[in-house]
Amino acid sequence: MIDLIYCDDWLRSILKDVHTIAMVGASPKWNRPSNFVMKYLQGKGFRIIPVNPGCVGQVILGEEVYGSLKDIPVPFQMVDIFRNSDAAGALSDEAISLKEEKGIEVVWMQLTVRHDEALARAETAGLKVVMDRCPKIEYGRLFGELSWAGINSGIISSKRLKV
């Protein structure tokens, strides 16, 4: 498989332009990664709408849970896929079909999630696609917080970080 390389400026522009994210696979359990990624991104000003067919109608971190992307009654710019690679293809295709209706611009697959055929279809449909990355980790990396834990951000800059 080809290494996935994403330009920092491109990822930064995605995280700046997106305001509302549908998180497929969001868990109501506080100690699951999807739950604390949701909480972290909420703290950075994103609205996260949880999608989880097993928890429809419940509330996770103050947001009502929907059973599918099409059930979400408000526009959202990004789909964050917290499911395995096999499930990612169908979810990405659903995002393509809802692109105009919901205003979707980005399909983001979480760490270890990768589906190269779905990537090709989504990019052909005009969606931006990120695979095998976590938006929390990338947000932390690009805006300085990940470096606090000794992680190589790859960023070289003589500009002061904005608080």
Next chain:
Amino acid sequence: MSDKPKEYGFETRSIHAGARPDATTGARNTPIYQTTSYVFDDVDHAADLFNLQTFGFIYSRITNPTVAVLEERIANLEGGRAGVCCASGHSAQFLAFFSLLEPGDRFLASKNLYGGSITQFGVSFKRLGWVVDFVDATDLDAVKAALKPEHKAIFIEPLANPGGIILDTQAIADIAHNVAIPLVVDNTMATPYLFRPFEHGADIITHSTTKFLGGHGTSMGGAIIESGKFDWKKSGKFPNLTEPDPAYHGLSFYETFGDFGFSMKTRCVGLRDFGPAMSPTNAFNTITGIETLHLRMDRHVANAQKVAEFLESHKAVSWVSYAGLKSSPYHDLAQKYMPKGPGSVFTFGVKGGFDAGVKVVEGVNLISHLANIGDTRSLVIHPASTTHRQLSVEQQMSCGAGPDVVRLSVGLENVDDIIRDLDDALA
């Protein structure tokens, strides 16, 4: 989908990686955050930090903003994913193995190691139930033959201390990866300027930053760097990384942090629970040192080459073990792996054995007789009477530290002065 990321050269990264102007004050140099602890916004923020669910600082035993700059700097220079700094190179080795091994586990190590590491692995680790098997790693068939199913890692010094030996890192990495275990490499002697182990198959790198990285003999420190490329799940041998951790409400470090899960485990469990933290001041001194790493290493190897050539022609010297010399059996491996030069620490043998070795270290005037390497100053030691004295004569011989052996760490003084000092001591 995206343009190519910008690439910066090694020298630029030595100066800039990990360090941006301070967000609040604009201070251009990295401040020394001489603080033990950090305020929480509220109880919820504190809970998220303790649960590792958000990024931030709690206590300088675990993370510190000055130390973090050094961690990212070294990780970047090695081409790694993440780094953890700690109090010394020895604690770096301890923490790395604490993340890898359970009581009763075994690992394979090259027999050509710093004497202190042979003692740490062979004597002190044994008391924790971690068993080392030493092997002559210059012999690849011997490595293959010694490797058993219960070994969970291979450890080597690619450029070995006390001197002159260079291992075929890529070939040893291939042997490790054939059985899905990591190659752990100590890169203290070469530094990432001369050799980058991740480009030759290594998975974890340890450093004594006390040596060439700091470079001025001022500050103790260690570092553990991970490549981010090793699959910790494949072999099923690393439950400490892949299984839920009871101390963190069932969090699996590999699942949650992915390609920097090993570093998070090493920091948030090993460093947290055993406590060998690096001081912020030592981190600052080491960061300052690294900014001139490329300049210093070029001069270190140039001086070492001249000193080695001088000694090789000296009538009181029976042999010189420096891979920069054409006479060295490791000259070809040096050309392959370390074309800029095979470090500046090496050994030579004096005619007359133990007593002649003692006479050299006591006869120098400029060169300092002490137990360290990688200083601006030239350093000398007689391993058999100092660093390797805990070992039997057989063990000393086996790791290149026999009775006639003198070890040099060639510094940055005028090279003619270094040579004259040695000439006087050998007279």
